[in-house]
Amino acid sequence: MSYLYFPGCSLKGLGRAYEESLLAVFDTIGIDLKELTDWNCCGATAYMSIDEVKACALSARNLALADKYRVGEETIHLVVPCSGCYLELSKTQKLLRDYPELDRTIKSALSDINLEYHGKVQIRHPLDVLVNDLGLGLLSAHVTQPLRGLRVACYYGCQIVRPYSTFDDQHAPVAMERLLGALGAEVIDWPLKTRCCGGSLTGTVEEVGLRLNHILLKEAAKRKADVVATVCPLCQFNLECYQPLINKTFGDALNLPVVYFTQLMGLAFGLDPKVLGLQRSFIPLPAYEHIREAVER
Amino acid sequence: MQMWRKIKYEAEVDHGFAGEIAALPGGEKLFSCIQCGTCSATCPVSPYMDYTPRRIIAMIRGGFKQEVLTSVTTWLCASCYSCSVECPQEINITDIMYALKRKAIRENSDPKGFAISVLTREFFNSIARTGRNSEGRLSLRLFLKTRPLQLLRQAGFGFRLWSRGRLGVRRERIADRKGLRKLLKTVEAEAYSGKRWSLTATNKGGKL
Numbered sequence: 001m002s003y004l005y006f007p008g009c010s011l012k013g014l015g016r017a018y019e020e021s022l023l024a025v026f027d028t029i030g031i032d033l034k035e036l037t038d039w040n041c042c043g044a045t046a047y048m049s050i051d052e053v054k055a056c057a058l059s060a061r062n063l064a065l066a067d068k069y070r071v072g073e074e075t076i077h078l079v080v081p082c083s084g085c086y087l088e089l090s091k092t093q094k095l096l097r098d099y100p101e102l103d104r105t106i107k108s109a110l111s112d113i114n115l116e117y118h119g120k121v122q123i124r125h126p127l128d129v130l131v132n133d134l135g136l137g138l139l140s141a142h143v144t145q146p147l148r149g150l151r152v153a154c155y156y157g158c159q160i161v162r163p164y165s166t167f168d169d170q171h172a173p174v175a176m177e178r179l180l181g182a183l184g185a186e187v188i189d190w191p192l193k194t195r196c197c198g199g200s201l202t203g204t205v206e207e208v209g210l211r212l213n214h215i216l217l218k219e220a221a222k223r224k225a226d227v228v229a230t231v232c233p234l235c236q237f238n239l240e241c242y243q244p245l246i247n248k249t250f251g252d253a254l255n256l257p258v259v260y261f262t263q264l265m266g267l268a269f270g271l272d273p274k275v276l277g278l279q280r281s282f283i284p285l286p287a288y289e290h291i292r293e294a295v296e297r
Numbered sequence: 298m299q300m301w302r303k304i305k306y307e308a309e310v311d312h313g314f315a316g317e318i319a320a321l322p323g324g325e326k327l328f329s330c331i332q333c334g335t336c337s338a339t340c341p342v343s344p345y346m347d348y349t350p351r352r353i354i355a356m357i358r359g360g361f362k363q364e365v366l367t368s369v370t371t372w373l374c375a376s377c378y379s380c381s382v383e384c385p386q387e388i389n390i391t392d393i394m395y396a397l398k399r400k401a402i403r404e405n406s407d408p409k410g411f412a413i414s415v416l417t418r419e420f421f422n423s424i425a426r427t428g429r430n431s432e433g434r435l436s437l438r439l440f441l442k443t444r445p446l447q448l449l450r451q452a453g454f455g456f457r458l459w460s461r462g463r464l465g466v467r468r469e470r471i472a473d474r475k476g477l478r479k480l481l482k483t484v485e486a487e488a489y490s491g492k493r494w495s496l497t498a499t500n501k502g503g504k505l
Binding site: 162205282 | 322341483
């Protein structure tokens with residue numbers, strides 16, 4: 001099976017380490033992710049807040065670009081790692097199905113720029129692909145450095161589990177726990193795993209954004225997590241990069257590494273931390289050094 | 298004990314408001330709300346809102362148009378969809394919030410100078426021009442417009458990100474900007490031709 005890859009803006013910037021580790025992990029397993037040519041921004045929450053027709057047009061352009069890669073009647077699987085992009089693309093598909101007039105408007109506008117969308121693109125999160133298409137058996141066969149002893153809090157955030165995802169439970173998703181557990185990690189029980197990080201609130205209404213992230217981090221720390229594993233560039237940025245300011249604001253002393261689940265996978269596969277973008281972290285992963293030394297001894 | 302209450306004379310109430318919102322994509326199930334408050338309970342930002350999601354629904358149905366459209370509630374909503382997933386009546390409250398945001402923008406009654414609506418407009422305009430988001434530039438414009446005095450502190454933060462290769466200064470853009478602009482222009486012409494809100498007429502009340 002071949003996969004098409006939609007990075008989205010953040011994976012080329014703030015979440016660069018997500019792209020680096022994702023590509024390295026898929027490469028190790030022998031699966032090629034082909035980047036969609038000339039993809040555009042998904043519009044995020046901003047477009048839906050101002051104009052739903054234009055929001056759909058933006059995502060429909062991406063869907064139509066993906067459609068070009070289709071051979072015959074097969075369905076194209078578009079891998080979308082960022083939660084915001086995953087949601088917007090899925091939402092557009094749903095709106096086009098539910099509102100025939102919107103569908104007609106968008107499709108006729110697409111044809112004016114020589115694009116077509118036939119509805120045969122499936123939006124997939126890499127977590128879904130890894131756990132459900134490839135399987136834990138295949139993934140654990142690649143492990144050379146099990147994540148033994150690493151206590152991981154798996155954080156899903158909001159938009160990949162709600163409301164359009166079909167690959168996991170909306171209230172209590174478990175895909176990441178199963179995946180990282182199979183790689184040797186000790187996954188902890190953390191009921192806040194689908195509670196929202198507030199998205200861009202850290203940049204707009206700072207006191208609210210910081211508070212939301214403080215609650216998440218504090219609960220993970222109380223449950224003695226060594227690291228928080230994330231699936232979204234914005235969650236990772238909020239939870240990690242704002243920790244100094246959170247500590248200052250709420251008089252705390254949190255120092256909890258927050259990494260992408262693909263970075264942990266890469267470490268388990270024995271990949272170089274630099275290839276996985278771990279040098280881009282604000283808070284290093286000391287537990288890992290400890291594990292690696294233990295394994296080497 | 299201080300009671301929360303909102304009273305209006307019948308003559309001051311906008312009786313058409315609820316119907317307007319129910320006619321927008323996402324608003325279809327507005328009238329099935331039973332005011333149970335599950336939305337407000339599950340919402341992570343409801344403690345910071347001027348009106349909780351349950352109150353917003355009640356106020357829409359009560360015709361408190363001005364209060365609803367100028368409130369910060371809709372803008373604080375971070376679109377996490379908790380309320381929509383938990384609602385026992387399957388009302389897509391997140392999409393009602395979106396419908397309210399769009400209506401406020403169109404009627405120009407969104408809270409002025411409020412950082413979230415400033416960011417939303419900036420983001421919207423820059424994507425229409427370039428097709429991609431340049432995170433560094435967008436943050437810079439946001440702070441220039443809302444909190445210029447904080448730029449110094451933000452510069453330090455930006456430098457830390459830049460030194461780790463996480464913040465570019467380059468303007469990100471797609472190759473076919475002409476095509477994208479044409480696409481947006483075409484759907485705008487179509488959508489504003491008076492046909493826009495007939496969109497809902499074809500919907501069978503399906504959950505969004």
